[in-house]
Amino acid sequence: xxxxxxxLQWRGLIHQTTADDFLPKWLSEGGRTVYAGFDPTAxxxxxxxxxxxxxxxRFQKAGHRPIAIVGGATGMIGDPSxxxxxxxxxxxxxxxxxxxxxxxxxxxxLDFDAGDQSALxxxxxxxxxxxxxxxxxxxxxxxxxxxxMLGKDSVKSRLGSDAGLSYTEFSYMLxxxxxxxxxxxxxxxxxxxxxxxxxxxxxxxxxxxxxxLSKQLYGMTCPLLxxxxxxxxxxxxxxxxxxxxxxTSPYAFYQYWYNVADEDAGKCLRFLTELDHxxxxxxxxxxxxxxxxxxxxxxxxxELTRLIHGDDGLKKAQLAKEIFFGAEIANLVDQDLAxxxxxxxxxxxxxxxxxxxxxMIDAFVEAxxxxxxxDARRTIQQGGAYVNNARREDxxxxxxxxxxxxxxxxxxxxxKKKYALLRFVG
RNA sequence: GGGGGGUUACCGAAGCGGUCAAACGGGACAGACUGUAAAUCUGUUGGCUCAGCCUUCGCAGGUUCGAAUCCUGCACCCCCCA
Numbered sequence: 001x002x003x004x005x006x007x008l009q010w011r012g013l014i015h016q017t018t019a020d021d022f023l024p025k026w027l028s029e030g031g032r033t034v035y036a037g038f039d040p041t042a043x044x045x046x047x048x049x050x051x052x053x054x055x056x057x058r059f060q061k062a063g064h065r066p067i068a069i070v071g072g073a074t075g076m077i078g079d080p081s082x083x084x085x086x087x088x089x090x091x092x093x094x095x096x097x098x099x100x101x102x103x104x105x106x107x108x109x110l111d112f113d114a115g116d117q118s119a120l121x122x123x124x125x126x127x128x129x130x131x132x133x134x135x136x137x138x139x140x141x142x143x144x145x146x147x148x149m150l151g152k153d154s155v156k157s158r159l160g161s162d163a164g165l166s167y168t169e170f171s172y173m174l175x176x177x178x179x180x181x182x183x184x185x186x187x188x189x190x191x192x193x194x195x196x197x198x199x200x201x202x203x204x205x206x207x208x209x210x211x212x213l214s215k216q217l218y219g220m221t222c223p224l225l226x227x228x229x230x231x232x233x234x235x236x237x238x239x240x241x242x243x244x245x246x247x248t249s250p251y252a253f254y255q256y257w258y259n260v261a262d263e264d265a266g267k268c269l270r271f272l273t274e275l276d277h278x279x280x281x282x283x284x285x286x287x288x289x290x291x292x293x294x295x296x297x298x299x300x301x302x303e304l305t306r307l308i309h310g311d312d313g314l315k316k317a318q319l320a321k322e323i324f325f326g327a328e329i330a331n332l333v334d335q336d337l338a339x340x341x342x343x344x345x346x347x348x349x350x351x352x353x354x355x356x357x358x359x360m361i362d363a364f365v366e367a368x369x370x371x372x373x374x375d376a377r378r379t380i381q382q383g384g385a386y387v388n389n390a391r392r393e394d395x396x397x398x399x400x401x402x403x404x405x406x407x408x409x410x411x412x413x414x415x416k417k418k419y420a421l422l423r424f425v426g
Numbered sequence: 427g428g429g430g431g432g433u434u435a436c437c438g439a440a441g442c443g444g445u446c447a448a449a450c451g452g453g454a455c456a457g458a459c460u461g462u463a464a465a466u467c468u469g470u471u472g473g474c475u476c477a478g479c480c481u482u483c484g485c486a487g488g489u490u491c492g493a494a495u496c497c498u499g500c501a502c503c504c505c506c507c508a
Contacts, residue, residue, distance in 0.1 A: 259462065292461035325462065375455085378470060384456040395476095415456060 003028055004062035008222075010277060011270040013055065015196040017220040018206060023191075026218075030063035031116075033189040037176065037198075040070045043101030044244035047234025047256070050304075051225045054272055055193055056119070057109050061274075065117045067189055068106055070099050072125030074175050099123055105243045108308060120187065124179050140178050143211040144204075149173060152200035173204045180205030181212050196221045225271060228263040243308050249342045250309040251324075254317035257301035258294070262287060265296040273303040316340065324417065329388040329405045337406050337421070346421035351408070354424050360387070360397040367412045367420035379414050386413040 005024040008014050017023055026032065036052040038045065045053070056066035072095050103121055110119035149155060152173065158165040180202075183189035192202050202219035209217040225233040234241045234256075241256045242248040248256075260268055265287060269280050283296045305314045320340040323329055329337075347367055349358075361376040364385065370376035379385045380395050387397075388405045405411050410422040 255462080261463075262461095290461095291463090294461065297462095321462090372473065374473065374476080375471085377476080379456065382456045382470065417462080418455095 004058060004064075007062075007277075008055075008058070012267070013222045013271060015221045015223045016199060018203065018218050023218060023220065027062070027064070031065075032059075032191060033065045033067060033183075033187050034059045034191045034193060035067035035069055035180075035183055035189050036193045037069045037071055037074070037179070038102060040072065040095055040098040040102060042242075043098045044242045044247050045102055045105050046240040046242045048225065048232065048240070050234075050243070051222060051271055052194060053106065053109050054274075055222060058274075059193075060110060060114070060117060060119060063117065065119070065187075066110055067120045067122060067183060067187060068110065069122050069124055069179060069183070070102060071176075071179075072096075072099060072123040073128035074124060074172060074179075095125075101244065105308075108310075122183070124175070124182075127182050128175065128178075136174075136178075139212070140174055140181075140208070143208055144174055144177075148207075149204075152204070154197075154200050173201055176201045177204040177208040180217060181209050184209060184213060184215060184217060190215075191218045191220060193220045193222065195224050197224065222271075225268075228261060233264070233268075245309060245313065249320075250305055250313035250317040251320035251340065252343055253308065254301045254305045254314070254321065257304050258297045258321075260297055260300060262291050262296075265300060268300050269296060273300065275299070275303065323389065324419075326389065328390055329411050332406045334406045334409055337409050337411070341411070341419060341421050344419045344421055346409075346423055348423045348425050350426045351424040352426070354399065354404075354410075355401055357398040357400055360385070360392060360399055361395065363387075363399055363410070363412060363422060364414065367422050369412055369414040369418060369420050384415045387411070389413060 003024075005014075005027050019026075034056065036056055038049055038052070053068070056068060060066045106119070106121055111117075112119045112121070149170070150159070154173075155165065155170065158169075180189070180192055192205055194202055199219075199221050202221065206217045206219055209215050227233055236256065241253060243253075245253075257268070266280070266284050269275060269283060273280075275283075283299060286293065287296045301317075302314060305317050309317070316339055319336070323340055345368060349366060360380065361370075361373050364370040364376035364379065365373055370379055376385075377395055380393060380397075383391060383393050385392055387399065387403055388411050399410065403410060404424070408424045410424070411419065412422060413419050
């Protein structure tokens, strides 16, 4: 594992570096300090941040010290890279809350208690807030030729567009560049990693290091995690896939990876898991021979869910998977059901309704699965109605307390995957 | 200002006095198939106390045994002429 550079190369994680010939040896010696930046626009990271985060983890495992920097200051400004329009600014309180949430998630992937290789989480606002505007202009801004800045892709593309670019966002590059210089002075950090869209910002930091510190710093970018169709990984129709279980349940997280397209699976395994080369190649082979077995996707989902949500989260996701795909539901406890069906709408009804016999038609309407009794009747007649995952085709069915799946809950399903929970109270 | 055309269920679009809860296409939903993929095939698609009843065809009235269909007024949209 000490030869991290060739591992990264094999995985396809190196898009560009500022020193192709130098870095392999330099990294193989261990003990370097490496940093990557994270966006604090929400109180949780999403799947898009997983790639750089895993990179830091790889570096740490290879004997280096990772620094994750959250842009408390830069988050207030907004990075124009890859953004087509000016970003909304965040309030200070919002940022602090976001950073706190992100910190919790990083602790799952990075070891913050590993002696001199301990990961660090720093907030660039801590040093930026003391910097006066004039001091910044004199010490930092002086080193930035505007013609060079104008040459950066992130700036060029925005200047050409109707959305334009504010002076604030134009200055973003200086802040990120200064981060690098600061981290070098403070922690002897010499390598910055980031997505390929960060190249301009990374090289800006390196230039600044040369001018301000007369030091040679290094940069490395990784490809962006995109699907074969060119869209971003980690987005679904219903929104982003988050690392926080409050925002994306472990089950939904598991399912996202399980449903990755065959063409994307190999890339995901390489980019995001720590499986060794032989195992990944074996999965590649299995995938092209028997794609229907979904071995790659299963492994991918397991590895990542365990990493983010722990063994416990993985177990829940797998139980949920079984249930969502056919297993009959019986003899469960409320808590388990509530966890499994966390993403499913639920409604409450008085227990009396059930004990005196609740027509199945009414149950489907109450649960919101059918928009009218006629609709419910049709669904049942067509064989699309399930109680606790058991198909019920008799329109006249009346449900009673015997039908409860747990102490107080009933699981209704319409069609293949539309679930609703009925909870009986009182 | 004058002339003509339109307004139908989720969307598009037939229907032009009874056989209209309203053709057809799309979408959506369900079933089969399948790899939790794609495609395909089948069924359903106003409500209800469901072999029966009730409410829908821009809105309000009227004619008629009977109207989405005919008449009158109103609203909105489109086109042509000024």
